[in-house]
Amino acid sequence: MATVSHSAAASHVGKIRSNNQDSGYSGRQLFMVADGMGGHAGGDVASAIATKRIIEADQPYQTPQDAEFALQAALIAANSQLAETVFEHTELTGMGTTVSALVVLEGEVAIAHIGDSRIYLLRDGELSQITVDHTFVQRLVDSGRITEQEAMVHPRRSVLMRVLGDVESSPEIDTSILATIPGDRWLICSDGLSGVVSNTAIAAALSTDLDAQGVASRLVKESLDGGAPDNVTIVVVDIGSPDERVDVPTVVGSAAAPLAFGEEPSRSRALRMSSLRLHPVRETHFEPDSQDYLSELIEEDERRARRRKITWLMGIILLVIAIVGTAVLGYQWTQTRYFVGVEGSNVAIFQGVQQDLGPIALSSVYEDTTLKVSDLRVFDRQQVQQTISATSLEDAKLIVERLHDATLK
Known part of the structure; x- marks a missing residue:
C-alpha cells in the first residue's frame, strides 16, 4: 500500500x-x-x-x-x-x-x-x-x-x-x-x-x-x-x-507560535499585535518590486473602467461590435497556442487551448504522432493525459521528442 x-x-x-x-x-x-x-x-x-x-x-x-x-x-x-x-x-x-x-x-x-x-x-x-x-x-x-x-x-x-x-x-x-x-x-x-x-x-x-x-x-x-x-x-x-x-x-x-488574535476587544488585540512588529518594517522578497506592478494594475483598472463607461455611452450597437470583435480576436489568439495531449491511443499535438466555449471547440489536432500513450512512463503518461502546455509549435514538438526519448531509456 x-x-x-x-x-x-x-x-x-x-x-x-x-x-x-x-x-x-x-x-x-x-x-x-x-x-x-x-x-x-x-x-x-x-x-x-x-x-x-x-x-x-x-x-x-x-x-x-x-x-x-x-x-x-x-x-x-x-x-x-x-x-x-x-x-x-x-x-x-x-x-x-x-x-x-x-x-x-x-x-x-x-x-x-x-x-x-x-x-x-x-x-x-x-x-x-x-x-x-x-x-x-x-x-x-x-x-x-x-x-x-x-x-x-x-x-x-x-x-x-x-x-x-x-x-x-x-x-x-x-x-x-x-x-x-x-x-x-x-x-x-x-x-x-x-x-x-x-x-x-x-x-x-x-x-x-x-x-x-x-x-x-x-x-x-x-x-x-x-x-x-x-x-x-x-x-x-x-x-x-x-x-x-x-x-x-x-x-x-x-x-x-500563538497568534495574537483572541476574542478580546479590538484595542487589546491591536496592542498585542504590536509585539509582532517591534522592528522597523524591512523590505521583503515581494515588496521591493511589487509596488510598481501594483500601481500598474490600479492604473489599468482605472483605464478599463473609463473604457467601459465610454463604450456604454456609445450605445448597444458599438458594444455588440466590440464583443464580436473581441470574440474573433480571442479565437484567433487561441489558435496561436499549442499543447500536447491524447488523441485515441497516441500522443498528439493540439492547436488551440484546452478549454471549450460551450459547443465551440477551441482546439483541434494539429499533428497525430506515432508515440503510444501506453509506452510512456507513468508520470509522463499522467502529464500527457492532463495535457502539457507549450509556448509554441516548436516547443510542443520538443516536448514530444523528450517524451519519445524517455521511452527509450
Whole structure:
C-alpha cells in the first residue's frame, strides 16, 4: 500500500531576516508550506493564519477528488480569513502568503498550489518540479522572453503574480491529482531553499539514505551554507508502508507560535499585535518590486473602467461590435497556442487551448504522432493525459521528442 511511511518538517529564519515569515506543517495526510509576504507588516501573520486554517483539512478522504476539492476550499477559506483580518486590522494591509500543499491517499496525492513555494518529487533518483511558480519572471520564461538562467538574476524575479491575501476574493489556485508509488520522496519548500540550493544539490540530498528528518535538516544546512538570505522551510514526505509510522503532526515556523488574535476587544488585540512588529518594517522578497506592478494594475483598472463607461455611452450597437470583435480576436489568439495531449491511443499535438466555449471547440489536432500513450512512463503518461502546455509549435514538438526519448531509456 503506497502511503506515508515517514515525514518531517523543519524551518529556519535564515541569516538575514529578523523574523520567520514561513510556516510549515507535516500532518497525517496533509503536508504544506506557506511563505508569508508583507515583512513586519504581517508576512508571519499571513502564513500562520493560512496554515492554521488549511490544516483543518488534514482528514481522511474517500477519493483523491474529495481531497483535491477540500484543499482548494481550504485555501479559498484561508484567503477569506486573511481579507477579514486586514479589514479589522488595516495596519496589515498588503500581507499575503504562498501555499503549496498536498494530501496523500493510497497510491495518489492531491495537490493545491499558489505562489512560488514549490513541490518536488524524487522518483528512481530523478527529481521533478511538480508545481509552476506564479511569478513575473516565470511568465517571461514561459513566453520565451528570457531563459531560466536569466530568470535567476532578473531584477523582478521576486514579483509574485498570485498569492493568498487581501487582493483577490477568488484567487486562481492550481490543483492536480498524481499517482505516487512506494519509494517516492516528496519535498515541499519555500523559495528560501529553491532560490539558494540548486536542483542538483536538492536531488542529491533527497537521494541519500537519511530519514525524512535527516534530509530536512541537511537541506536547511545547505541553505544556510549558501547564505540563507530568506527564511527556509522544508517538509519531506516518504511514501511506503505505514505499518511502523510513528510521526506526529508537526507545525513549524510562524504558525508554531500563538497568534495574537483572541476574542478580546479590538484595542487589546491591536496592542498585542504590536509585539509582532517591534522592528522597523524591512523590505521583503515581494515588496521591493511589487509596488510598481501594483500601481500598474490600479492604473489599468482605472483605464478599463473609463473604457467601459465610454463604450456604454456609445450605445448597444458599438458594444455588440466590440464583443464580436473581441470574440474573433480571442479565437484567433487561441489558435496561436499549442499543447500536447491524447488523441485515441497516441500522443498528439493540439492547436488551440484546452478549454471549450460551450459547443465551440477551441482546439483541434494539429499533428497525430506515432508515440503510444501506453509506452510512456507513468508520470509522463499522467502529464500527457492532463495535457502539457507549450509556448509554441516548436516547443510542443520538443516536448514530444523528450517524451519519445524517455521511452527509450
